[in-house]
Amino acid sequence: MTAAAASARALAEIRPSKRQLAWQEMEFYGFIHFGMNTMTDREWGEGHDDPAGFDPGDLDADQWVSALKSAGMTGVILTCKHHDGFGLWPSDATDYTVAASPWRGGRGDVVAEVADAARRHGLRFGIYLSPWDRTEASYGSGTAYDDFYVAQLTELLTRYGPVFSVWLDGANGEGPNGKRQLYDWERYYAVVRELQPDAVISVCGPDVRWCGNEAGDTRPDEWSVVPRSLQDAERIASRSQQADDGAFSRLVRSDERDLGSRAALAGHEDDLVWYPAEVNTSIRPGWFHHPAEDTEVRSADELFQIYLRAVGGNSSFLLNVPPARDGRLRDADVAALEGLGQLIEDFRARRIEATVTVSSGTPGDVATAWPGTARTPWQPNGTDPRPAVTLAFARPHLLEAVVLGEDITQGQRIEHVVVQGRRGGEWTTLAEANAVGHQRILTFPRTEADAVMVTVTEARETPVVARVAAIGAGS
Structure with a gap:
């Protein structure tokens, strides 16, 4: 090591x-x-x-x-x-x-x-x-x-x-x-x-x-x-x-x-x-x-x-x-x-119902836990170079925020995360942050998307994710 x-x-x-x-x-x-x-x-x-x-x-x-x-x-x-x-x-x-x-x-x-x-x-x-x-x-x-x-x-x-x-x-x-x-x-x-x-x-x-x-x-x-x-x-x-x-x-x-x-x-x-x-x-x-x-x-x-x-x-x-x-x-x-x-x-x-997929491992209930904490958090494989969670929606939605959270019983591990939205088959960056911890709410200008992807680009150890939620725009 x-x-x-x-x-x-x-x-x-x-x-x-x-x-x-x-x-x-x-x-x-x-x-x-x-x-x-x-x-x-x-x-x-x-x-x-x-x-x-x-x-x-x-x-x-x-x-x-x-x-x-x-x-x-x-x-x-x-x-x-x-x-x-x-x-x-x-x-x-x-x-x-x-x-x-x-x-x-x-x-x-x-x-x-x-x-x-x-x-x-x-x-x-x-x-x-x-x-x-x-x-x-x-x-x-x-x-x-x-x-x-x-x-x-x-x-x-x-x-x-x-x-x-x-x-x-x-x-x-x-x-x-x-x-x-x-x-x-x-x-x-x-x-x-x-x-x-x-x-x-x-x-x-x-x-x-x-x-x-x-x-x-x-x-x-x-x-x-x-x-x-x-x-x-x-x-x-x-x-x-x-x-x-x-x-x-x-x-x-x-x-x-x-x-x-x-x-x-x-x-x-x-x-x-x-x-x-x-x-x-x-x-x-x-x-x-x-x-x-x-x-x-x-x-x-x-x-x-x-x-x-x-x-x-x-x-x-x-x-x-x-x-x-x-x-x-x-x-x-x-x-x-x-x-x-x-x-x-x-x-x-305004949490949007979504179908969740992950780059490795099993997603647990991270996409339905918020508000609250997942009973079964998601932990990618230790060899996964870019752990990612994707939330796909039944139709395009106007979004304004994404809620993330780590399972902090396992410490604070994430050091950088990128949130992207998909529209017309193309991905664009909506927000990014370094620390996540118990909960991070990332807001951004209203954007229409049919999916969001959260990618952990840097971490101290294999991340353990407790919640991922996409929030639709308010009136």
Whole structure:
């Protein structure tokens, strides 16, 4: 075996964990930023706001969750505590929680209401617990604060049922004592692993990687196999938001556009991890609700384009939708979510039935699996020089996209793929890409064709394909 072949095999042998596989299949889920900041019209509260100000008289978690579900989401992550330190559950570790507020007579628990609503509507539940706390006096003291944070983390992971994600923010500012805390990330991770072993630890964690911006932007090619150094939580923190302003939410950096090509990984073959990406952004300019932004809600069409790039770019999509001060989502947000769900359903409904042939091996059910994953993926013969799948239609169709996916239980193997369409007996190239991974949606100008052919021109190992679908043009 040549050195190049051995290097490629090393990349292909990195595999996801069971928790990462389950998370990747969720594809699209929601973020709910809600708390004291909602009441004070802030993004980053300074802490110690009077708990009497938290009284969302019309809070309706079922409205929140049903709106997310209408968009096609599969889960919801709640900001149980943001940087200001105000807890949305009655924590035993601090008095600065909903228990000190007039809401529900001091007996309310927003975390419980959202977790219960998620279960009722068939969505999975996740938690956001900011490591930065601008109220807690022990912040910046080292172990004493870590004890406090672990106590709150333990409450959230033991009181509210199964958790699919623990979302750890990288923000690290001063506490009320003017000090910064050196977070004991490994201790936090160990608590999650012990109490919720099926939960992924996201962003400042080892399971799910931040895409690098909060604008909904995606890389041209997103790789799941990357250098282990990208898991460095302190590195992520240094690149996260540093100030309370709206600029960061639309900032896109041009660096680090290639994290996982064979060239980018040269020299790292002995220290690689499976660390897939999550694309997170907000339906509004801010993460919390601000009345002044009620006319700036992203449209369903714009959200759908982000969805196609994220879910269709080997990433998951985390979309924030903030409730207002009264505890309800505004009509514009609800309408945008419903419209997005309709666009996603319409896109899926336009899959064209086809007769499938392959260059070698047996096709399995790759042509009928999407949306979903093939029970029997296609793996060409190891000697096949140009593995290809052809979908032939009963008649010519106007096409606008092709959906591809690898069986990532076998790693991420494809390094270049070409999609061609046949018209009048001649083949023309419609799209091409490098990374595929869990799912790649390749869009192109509307083209009439009676067949499409997907050819893998470069791979790290023999590819294992889980889905191939052709999508007809919409109205």
